[in-house]
């Protein structure tokens with residue numbers, strides 16, 4: 217009764233073995249072996265849940281758990297064994313069953329009672345996404361700390377804020393750095409959402425219809441650290457929204473890193489010279505001895521394509537699938553694993569590069585002192601004197617034109633000249649026209665006034681300290 221003609225999970229109704237090419241094509245162990253720690257955790261929970269419903273005796277549970285531990289330990293230390301033993305495994309689920317049977321004989325075949333790989337793979341994958349998202353949140357916290365230190369160190373450095381890549385209004389360099397920090401803070405929230413979306417345990421959903429052995433789904437979920445169980449067995453084996461949510465969060469991170477990269481590549485160009493690229497995160501040219509290239513940032517910008525590609529790939533795979541488990545769903549893993557690795561590396565490199573970047577305060581300040589950046593302040597001055605904004609805008613436009621005609625800086629026009637354009641200009645006008653005054657005026661919450669930027673720094677610091685105590689990480 218316990219003789220089997222081969223060790224496949226499904227050979228009984230087949231007369232002939234699978235075509236060799238097709239067999240290699242359908243196997244997934246080469247990549248889903250990364251799910252092994254989760255598969256074993258789920259197996260442990262399942263083994264325990266089989267006892268109260270009379271499938272396993274207490275001794276059988278103990279024996280099974282002992283062997284699962286042994287498999288887990290061996291897999292951690294002996295990757296050659298995983299390679300060789302796994303060479304004949306169809307997938308990670310088959311791998312563990314084979315290893316159990318090798319140690320336990322027929323008892324190893326009992327663990328799969330009442331369950332399906334369809335729910336197993338969904339459960340393993342959810343557990344992996346939860347861990348991956350948490351790990352990436354910690355990576356982003358380190359990146360935020362790098363921005364925080366740089367923002368604190370450069371509170372006195374103004375720069376020329378730009379729109380359309382044209383000089384617009386003065387801002388603080390710290391304000392620019394904290395703008396990037398805001399974007400990555402949102403990414404942490406998006407990862408949190410991915411974690412919550414993955415946080416429901418499918419075990420007990422069976423292949424699609426549920427479980428006939430009155431298995432305690434809540435106990436299994438609890439044991440695995442899930443806060444809830446999935447609500448519908450058919451949905452549970454079909455649903456990959458949690459993977460989409462995770463990939464969407466990764467796409468956000470990569471897109472933000474790419475934008476940061478673009479800023480720094482431009483800032484490092486000779487024309488800008490706002491930043492000095494750190495040697496540790498730059499490369500040279502094989503031909504031109506003088507070159508120091510921003511390759512760290514360029515690669516980050518370049519790799520972003522693969523990350524959004526992974527999201528689009530999974531969306532495309534899912535589109536048009538009938539409800540229920542389909543083998544297409546096996547295609548959900550590889551690109552996600554690869555994207556996770558890439559983004560983890562990207563965040564680590566960005567963290568190092570942001571921390572090591574030196575800012576050229578002189579260049580930044582001198583760009584910020586371009587009087588053109590104060591034109592809006594001049595219009596605001598007229599508004600404070602009672603002129604409606606549109607005519608005030610026109611008047612300043614005329615002032616700029618007049619200065620251009622005389623070929624002088626517009627801030628060098630004497631008061632009499634200004635009064636000819638508008639009698640509203642007074643002696644206090646010159647005083648209102650400084651980078652410091654322009655910065656100080658932006659004191660709304662979220663503005664670039666030094667006191668507001670100091671608030672933002674304190675806020676970020678508080679947030680990071682809170683997160684660090686939550687995750688037990690060092691601030």
Ligand code: ARG
Nearest residue numbers: 244307333334337543545546
């Ligand atoms: N290797 C499969 C996957 O990754 C596991 C589930 C297989 N289920 C099945 N009925 N063929 O999706």
